[in-house]
Amino acid sequence: MRQIQSLARGLKILDMLANAHDSISITAVATELQIDKGSASLLLQTLSNYGFAEKDMATRQYRLGPAVVRLSRSLLTKMPLRETAKPFLHQLVRETSECAHLGVLAQGKVLYIDQVESPETLRVNAEVGFTAPLHCTALGKVLLAWGAASIPEELSGYTARTIFDPEVLQMDLEKTRRRGYALDDEEFDYGVRCIASPVFDYRGKVVGALGISGPAARVRLDRIGELSDRVVAIAKALSDKMSFK
Amino acid sequence: MRQIQSLARGLKILDMLANAHDSISITAVATELQIDKGSASLLLQTLSNYGFAEKDMATRQYRLGPAVVRLSRSLLTKMPLRETAKPFLHQLVRETSECAHLGVLAQGKVLYIDQVESPETLRVNAEVGFTAPLHCTALGKVLLAWGAASIPEELSGYTARTIFDPEVLQMDLEKTRRRGYALDDEEFDYGVRCIASPVFDYRGKVVGALGISGPAARVRLDRIGELSDRVVAIAKALSDKMSFK
DNA sequence: ACTTATTGTTGTATATAGTACAACGATTTA
DNA sequence: TAAATCGTTGTACTATATACAACAATAAGT
Structure with a gap:
C-alpha cells in the first residue's frame, strides 16, 4: 500500500x-x-x-x-445516524433513568458519537469522542456479534471480569446474538454495567449500537431482563426509522 | 516560513x-x-x-x-477554561433563561467550545465546534475589544445590520470596552441577539468570551441592561475563579 | 446495449521536496 | 557561572513526492 x-x-x-x-x-x-x-x-x-x-x-x-474541533463538529452534524438517534437516546434515559450512549465502529474500536446523561448521575465522563475496546464493552460486543468487526487478536484486560479468552468471547457473542442484546458486566470499568443492542440500516447491516450504562448497584442483575427489554425495543424502533429514511 | x-x-x-x-x-x-x-x-x-x-x-x-472526533474530545477535555466555565454556563442559563455559550479565538474566528441549552428553546444548533466571524458576533467582538485579535481586513456581511465599516466597528469596540460587554444586535443571524463579556486569566489577558443568545423577541432592547448585568457578573466570577487556579 | 466520457488507481521517471546532519542561539538545569 | 538540553535554521544529499501516462472500472449518453 x-x-x-x-x-x-x-x-x-x-x-x-x-x-x-x-x-x-x-x-x-x-x-x-x-x-x-x-x-x-x-x-x-x-x-x-x-x-x-x-x-x-x-x-x-x-x-x-x-x-x-471544527472538523469533529462537521463530521458529527453530518451523521444521519446521530440525528435520527437523538430522540431515541432521550427516550431511553426517560424509560430507564440510566445514561444512554450511541456508538459506531471506528478503527477497530467503539467510538461514542452521542450521549444523553441520566438525571440521576451528575456527570458521566464518557463524552462524545471517547473510544473503547470492542471485547469488553456492551456497545463493542454488539458490533462484534453482528459482524461489524472481527475479534481482535489482542484482548487486553481492564478488570477481573474482562474476557480475554477468544473462545469464551465467541460464546458470549453467540449468546448475545441469540438474546438480542449485549451485556458488559463490569468488564471494562469496575462497578459499571452496560446493556446494548444493535442498530441496523435499510439493508440489515449493523451501523451502530445503542445502549445504557449505570452503576452496578442500580443496574442489578435481577433487573437486566426488564432493562434489556427497553434497550432492545428502542434499538429496534431506531432501526425501523433508519430504514424509512 | x-x-x-x-x-x-x-x-x-x-x-x-x-x-x-x-x-x-x-x-x-x-x-x-x-x-x-x-x-x-x-x-x-x-x-x-x-x-x-x-x-x-x-x-x-x-x-x-x-x-x-477522538482528537476533538482529547482537546476539549484538556481545556481548563472549559472545565472551569461549565457551572457558570449553567448558572447563566438559570438566571437568564437564554442559551449560554463559551468561545475562544481560533484562527481569526470565534470557536464555540461549550454551550448550555436554554430550557425554552428546544435546539439551538450552534454546537460545540462551530466557528463564526469576529466582527458580527458578541463573543467575537469581546475578543476584538480586549485585544485577543485585531480587526480583520475583510468584514463580510451577513445581515442588514452587520458592521462592515472598520471605523464604525472600532467605535463599537470602544463602546464595548467602556460598558464591559459586547452586543450583537441581529448582526450575524436575523432575529438573534447576543450579549457577551470577557473572561480573563490570572495575568489579565483575555482567554475567552462568555455570553448568551436568544431570539430578538425575547432579548428585547429594553432588557439588555438587566441581562448584560448578569453576563458581566458571571463572566467576572469566572475570571476570578480562573485566577485562583 | 453499445459507445463515449469520466473516474480512480497504479506504474514509472524525474526533479523537487523532505530528510539527516551539524551548528547556532536560547533556555533550563546543575 | 558553567554545563547541558532544547528548538530552530542553515546546507547537501538522496529519498520521496510529484507529474505524466496508461489502465481498469464505473457512469453517462446515444
Whole structure:
C-alpha cells in the first residue's frame, strides 16, 4: 500500500498529541516516532499553521489545535445516524433513568458519537469522542456479534471480569446474538454495567449500537431482563426509522 | 516560513472535507487544490489509513473519518477554561433563561467550545465546534475589544445590520470596552441577539468570551441592561475563579 | 446495449521536496 | 557561572513526492 510518508508522520503526531496528558516537546515527538528532530520541528510548524497544533510559547511545547474541533463538529452534524438517534437516546434515559450512549465502529474500536446523561448521575465522563475496546464493552460486543468487526487478536484486560479468552468471547457473542442484546458486566470499568443492542440500516447491516450504562448497584442483575427489554425495543424502533429514511 | 508541502496538502484536504456538504471525489479535491489526480489519490489513501478520512465504497468518494472526533474530545477535555466555565454556563442559563455559550479565538474566528441549552428553546444548533466571524458576533467582538485579535481586513456581511465599516466597528469596540460587554444586535443571524463579556486569566489577558443568545423577541432592547448585568457578573466570577487556579 | 466520457488507481521517471546532519542561539538545569 | 538540553535554521544529499501516462472500472449518453 502506497502512502505519503510525511503526511503519515503528521497524522501520527496528531495522534501523539491526542494521547498525551499535556503538551509535548519536539524531542519527545522525534524520539517516539524515530524521526529527526529538525523534521519533527517542520512538521509541527506546518500543523500549527493550519491550526491542528498549537504552540505554547512559554514552554515551547505543542498541543492539539482548535481546527480539530471544527472538523469533529462537521463530521458529527453530518451523521444521519446521530440525528435520527437523538430522540431515541432521550427516550431511553426517560424509560430507564440510566445514561444512554450511541456508538459506531471506528478503527477497530467503539467510538461514542452521542450521549444523553441520566438525571440521576451528575456527570458521566464518557463524552462524545471517547473510544473503547470492542471485547469488553456492551456497545463493542454488539458490533462484534453482528459482524461489524472481527475479534481482535489482542484482548487486553481492564478488570477481573474482562474476557480475554477468544473462545469464551465467541460464546458470549453467540449468546448475545441469540438474546438480542449485549451485556458488559463490569468488564471494562469496575462497578459499571452496560446493556446494548444493535442498530441496523435499510439493508440489515449493523451501523451502530445503542445502549445504557449505570452503576452496578442500580443496574442489578435481577433487573437486566426488564432493562434489556427497553434497550432492545428502542434499538429496534431506531432501526425501523433508519430504514424509512 | 518553511513548510512540509505534502502535510499541508493533506490538512487542506481535511478542511475541504469539513466544508463540503457531503462526500467529495478525488477529482474535486485535485482541481480545487490544483494538485495532480494521482497525488490526491495517494494523499486520501493515507488519510484513510489513519482514520482521518473515510471512503464510501459505493460512490468511491471520501468524507471525514472518525479519528477527528477522538482528537476533538482529547482537546476539549484538556481545556481548563472549559472545565472551569461549565457551572457558570449553567448558572447563566438559570438566571437568564437564554442559551449560554463559551468561545475562544481560533484562527481569526470565534470557536464555540461549550454551550448550555436554554430550557425554552428546544435546539439551538450552534454546537460545540462551530466557528463564526469576529466582527458580527458578541463573543467575537469581546475578543476584538480586549485585544485577543485585531480587526480583520475583510468584514463580510451577513445581515442588514452587520458592521462592515472598520471605523464604525472600532467605535463599537470602544463602546464595548467602556460598558464591559459586547452586543450583537441581529448582526450575524436575523432575529438573534447576543450579549457577551470577557473572561480573563490570572495575568489579565483575555482567554475567552462568555455570553448568551436568544431570539430578538425575547432579548428585547429594553432588557439588555438587566441581562448584560448578569453576563458581566458571571463572566467576572469566572475570571476570578480562573485566577485562583 | 453499445459507445463515449469520466473516474480512480497504479506504474514509472524525474526533479523537487523532505530528510539527516551539524551548528547556532536560547533556555533550563546543575 | 558553567554545563547541558532544547528548538530552530542553515546546507547537501538522496529519498520521496510529484507529474505524466496508461489502465481498469464505473457512469453517462446515444
